[in-house]
Amino acid sequence: MKKQVSIIGVPLDLGQGRRGVDMGPSAIRYANLQERLQKLGCQVTDLGNVDVPTPESQRVEHEKLKYLKEIVSVSNHVAERVAAEMQQGKFPIILGGDHSMAIGSVAGVTKANRNIGVIWFDAHADMNTEETTPSGNIHGMPLAVSLGIGHPDLTGVAGFQPKIQAKNVVLVGARSIDEEERLIIRRSGITVFTMHEIDKLGMSKVMSEAIRIASDGVSGVHLSLDLDAFDPREAPGVGTPVLGGVTYREGHLAMEMLASADMVTSVDVVEVNPVLDVENRTARVAVDMIGSLLGKTVL
Ligand SMILES: NC(=[NH2+])NCCC[C@H](N)C(=O)O
Numbered sequence: 428m429k430k431q432v433s434i435i436g437v438p439l440d441l442g443q444g445r446r447g448v449d450m451g452p453s454a455i456r457y458a459n460l461q462e463r464l465q466k467l468g469c470q471v472t473d474l475g476n477v478d479v480p481t482p483e484s485q486r487v488e489h490e491k492l493k494y495l496k497e498i499v500s501v502s503n504h505v506a507e508r509v510a511a512e513m514q515q516g517k518f519p520i521i522l523g524g525d526h527s528m529a530i531g532s533v534a535g536v537t538k539a540n541r542n543i544g545v546i547w548f549d550a551h552a553d554m555n556t557e558e559t560t561p562s563g564n565i566h567g568m569p570l571a572v573s574l575g576i577g578h579p580d581l582t583g584v585a586g587f588q589p590k591i592q593a594k595n596v597v598l599v600g601a602r603s604i605d606e607e608e609r610l611i612i613r614r615s616g617i618t619v620f621t622m623h624e625i626d627k628l629g630m631s632k633v634m635s636e637a638i639r640i641a642s643d644g645v646s647g648v649h650l651s652l653d654l655d656a657f658d659p660r661e662a663p664g665v666g667t668p669v670l671g672g673v674t675y676r677e678g679h680l681a682m683e684m685l686a687s688a689d690m691v692t693s694v695d696v697v698e699v700n701p702v703l704d705v706e707n708r709t710a711r712v713a714v715d716m717i718g719s720l721l722g723k724t725v726l
């Protein structure tokens with residue numbers, strides 16, 4: 428069945444320290460996201476961008492939770508917009524912006540549809556809290572927040588928590604986890620496939636497990652795609668690159684397997700930073716991946 432897709436841009440860069448990621452939604456649109464999806468037979472509506480304050484007009488009040496107030500307010504808006512689309516049976520594609528944006532998108536998806544699994548593609552775990560964060564950047568926290576772990580203003584976005592259950596959460600591609608973040612991950616009970624498992628078992632085995640775990644007993648799966656999951660040689664335009672990532676081919680295979688499992692109901696595309704990119708390469712990788720996720724095949 429051809430999907431009705433709604434694109435929502437969230438030019439948020441307050442969750443991390445490098446300017447430019449606020450231009451991610453433009454870069455991804457410029458890489459012809461809409462045209463690509465239309466060619467696949469999707470009915471696409473671009474809803475434009477959610478309003479986001481600029482860092483220059485704000486003040487950091489809390490060194491371990493930078494721009495907390497602003498991010499909470501943006502998250503509530505994003506949650507409302509995403510929930511409205513989900514309730515109309517649309518497939519939302521939410522364009523970041525840094526990954527703190529997912530606090531709002533996951534809240535919106537689950538508000539509309541309480542029982543959802545999550546596949547989190549990322550070099551990082553994004554499982555920090557104000558106690559463990561080395562940077563104070565909220566983009567290192569959204570997965571913990573969605574599980575109900577962290578500052579109550581963040582976990583309480585959209586008025587309920589937790590948004591998701593650890594038994595249906597799978598992290599894929601991890602290779603940079605902070606010392607104390609590790610303890611939170613272990614205690615949480617989520618499933619983690621690091622680059623070690625991808626190297627050893629292959630992406631095919633990892634994804635069939637990930638799909639099985641994320642989709643067990645839920646009504647849909649949210650894919651949160653952080654472009655830094657990919658190797659920086661192929662996706663250089665990200666703020667926190669880590670060597671030794673997922674290759675372009677492995678990424679395609681993962682997306683194709685998700686497409687044929689037909690259980691993804693919403694997706695985030697985050698951390699694309701065109702200022703750090705080379706000829707919009709990272710945005711083009713993102714659009715290629717979304718194409719495969721929504722059914723593009725070679726033959
Ligand atoms: N979404 C991301 N790129 N997150 C990077 C997080 C980096 C580091 N773990 C931190 O907490 O600051």
Ligand SMILES: [Mn+2]
Pocket residue numbers: 526549551553566653
């Ligand atoms: Mn991330």
Ligand SMILES: [Mn+2]
Pocket residue numbers: 549550551653655656667698
């Ligand atoms: Mn990351």
